[in-house]
Amino acid sequence: MNFCFTKLSTRDLESLAAALRSGRLPAPFNPTMVRQYVSTAQAEETVAALSGLHEEGFSPPQIARLIEASHAERSARMRPDEIIDLVTSGPDAPGATNRDTGVVVSQLFSKARQSVLVAGYAVYQGDRVFSALADRMRANESLDVKFYLDIRRRDKDTTESSILVWRFMQRLLNEQWPEDCRLPEVYYDPRSLHLNKRSSLHAKCIVVDKEIAFVSSANFTNAGQERNIEVGTLLRTPIIARQLASHFEKLRERGFLLRADPPRS
Known part of the structure; x- marks a missing residue:
């Protein structure tokens, strides 16, 4: 290698291999294209x-296989703590070295390159919580962002679903989402709006680029x-991240999660 x-x-490594395999990163290679998948310093x-491997006769998918083999070897050597x-919120326990929830969430959003999945039960002061995500969406217009949120019907409320x-969606746009940024696609569980035997979308997780998951x-x-x-x-x-993303994708594809129409301006 x-x-x-x-x-x-x-x-x-994962981003580079995926781009080579999918055709998003074709030869001839140049720094502008490569910087989308690796750090600027590298x-x-x-x-x-x-370019050297390509000149030796390796195609992009073959280079991807070489990189994936290197990644697999590295993963086999990784310690659990790597x-x-x-990740915790609240008071710091003496001697604890846990990472802070707010910091981790902000860092995950700010490093997203291709996709972000957010599943949550409650959103409040979202303009602050999602400010790093909105910044990333403004900087990267192609970033695919999907929210899976709980839309609740209060007890004894018979309002049409x-x-x-x-x-x-009006509250999300006007009160919970940073200004001057497009809304993500929002999906919900229609069972949460049934008049009887309601369920909830109670999951709280983030998946970034189908590589890193936070639950x-x-x-x-x-x-x-x-x-x-x-x-x-x-x-x-990435295996867990892809499985988690796939779980929500399949629920959506099978009609268990419906898209909430964005508010009209």
């Missing part, structure tokens, strides 16, 4: 390595991210 690739982070050296982080969805007890509220005692796990395991 070219020495350059050993310098790349696990995430960069872009020039990565271009040289990719893959999993404990479509009206409850419209009201929810937590914390809602997407300022209290949940900073003040409440909450516990979560950050998983740098």
Whole structure:
């Protein structure tokens, strides 16, 4: 394996291999294209390595296989503490080295390159909680962002379901979402609006680029991210991240989750 690739982070290796395999990164290679998938500091050296392999007769999919083999070897050597982080909210326990929920969520959003999945039960002060995500969406117009949120019917409320969805989306746009940024696609569980035997979309998780997953007890509220005692796990395991993203995709494809129409201006 070219020495350059050993310098790349696990995430960069995964992004580079996926881009080569999918055709998003064709030859001839140049720094502008490569910087979309690896850190700027490693872009020039990565271009040289990719170009050298291509000149030796390797096609982009074949280079992807080489990189994936390197990644698999590295993953086999990774310690559990390099893959999993404990993430908490609330008071700091003496001697604890846990990562802070609000910081982790902001960092995940700010590093997204291709896609972000957010599933949450409650959103409050979302303009603050999602500010890093909105910044990333403004900087990257092609970033695919999907929200899976709980739209609730209160007890004894017999309002038509479509009206409850419209009201929810109006509040999200006008009160819970940063200004001057497009809304993500929003999906909900229609069973949460049934008059009887209602269910809830109670999951709280984030998946970024189908490479990193964060699963937590914390809602997407300022209290949940900073003040409440909450516990979560950050998983740098693409297999789990892809499985989690696929779970929501299949629920959506099979009609268990419906898209909430965006408010009309």
